[in-house]
Amino acid sequence: MASIITGCCETLRNVAGCGDQTILKLCFDKLIKEKLSIHDQGEILSALSNVKLDVFGRELFSTFQDTYTDLLQKWNKGETLSNLESSIFKQIGALFTKLADEVTAIEVLQRVLLNKPLIESMEICMQNVEYFLQDVNLTAVSCMLHALRKIQDSRTEIQDDPSLLRLSDPILNCICSSYYY
Numbered sequence: 001m002a003s004i005i006t007g008c009c010e011t012l013r014n015v016a017g018c019g020d021q022t023i024l025k026l027c028f029d030k031l032i033k034e035k036l037s038i039h040d041q042g043e044i045l046s047a048l049s050n051v052k053l054d055v056f057g058r059e060l061f062s063t064f065q066d067t068y069t070d071l072l073q074k075w076n077k078g079e080t081l082s083n084l085e086s087s088i089f090k091q092i093g094a095l096f097t098k099l100a101d102e103v104t105a106i107e108v109l110q111r112v113l114l115n116k117p118l119i120e121s122m123e124i125c126m127q128n129v130e131y132f133l134q135d136v137n138l139t140a141v142s143c144m145l146h147a148l149r150k151i152q153d154s155r156t157e158i159q160d161d162p163s164l165l166r167l168s169d170p171i172l173n174c175i176c177s178s179y180y181y
Contacts, residue, residue, distance in 0.1 A: 004030055005040050009047035024051065032059040038088055041067055045091040053095075053102040061099070061112045068092040068144070072121040075137055076128065086137055093143030100150035106158060109151050113144075114163040122148075126170035130177065145171070 008027045015023045031044060041064065071089045075081055081089060096113060103109055125132070125141055132138050145167075152164050 004034060005036070005043060009043050012044075012047035012051055028060050032063075036063055038067065038084060042084060042088050042091065045088065045095060048095065053099050061108065064092045064095060065112050065115055065118060068096070068140075069115070069118045069121055072118070072125060072141070075132070075135075076121060076124050078131070081137060086140075089137055089140040090143070093140035093147075096147040097143045097150070100147040100154075106155060109155070110158060110161070113147060113151060114158070114161055116163070119163045119166055123167055123170050126167065126174050129174045 008031050011023065011027045015027075034040070036044070044060075045064075067088065071081060071085055071092075074085075075089070099112065100109065122141070122144060129138075132141075148164060148167065152159050152161075158164065
């Protein structure tokens with residue numbers, strides 16, 4: 001398994017600039033079939049830094065979304081994220097910001113970024129943000145909020161999405177609180 005992931009990541013690094021969609025899609029298909037550990041996901045995220053996300057495998061998006069949600073839920077409970085988990089959390093947040101910039105398919109954005117468990121976890125985080133203000137992992141949440149703002153600002157068809165609107169009050173409460181400066 002490790003050799004498949006390593007090989008695919010090497011391919012992603014080599015092909016990213018030329019944009020050969022066929023090779024990228026084959027690579028994504030191989031990765032989707034693997035059971036990806038958090039370490040594997042870190043390697044893949046690093047390899048994806050120069051890949052245009054409009055050809056990105058939707059199922060792989062879901063894997064990262066699930067990992068991000070799991071890490072956010074763990075963090076919301078006050079559990080400490082390991083260095084690797086913290087790094088992955090931030091990398092996925094950055095990936096989602098890139099996703100909001102590059103992907104034009106509304107259904108992909110809705111499925112990945114407006115997923116109910118993810119939005120519920122974001123809402124809990126924003127309601128309890130005073131506990132996390134000095135935590136380095138807040139960057140991952142900030143990236144996600146930035147991605148959500150981008151898709152809401154640039155895509156009128158989802159501006160009034162109930163999932164996005166659900167975060168409005170917790171964000172406003174956070175901004176108006178004595179903890180925000």
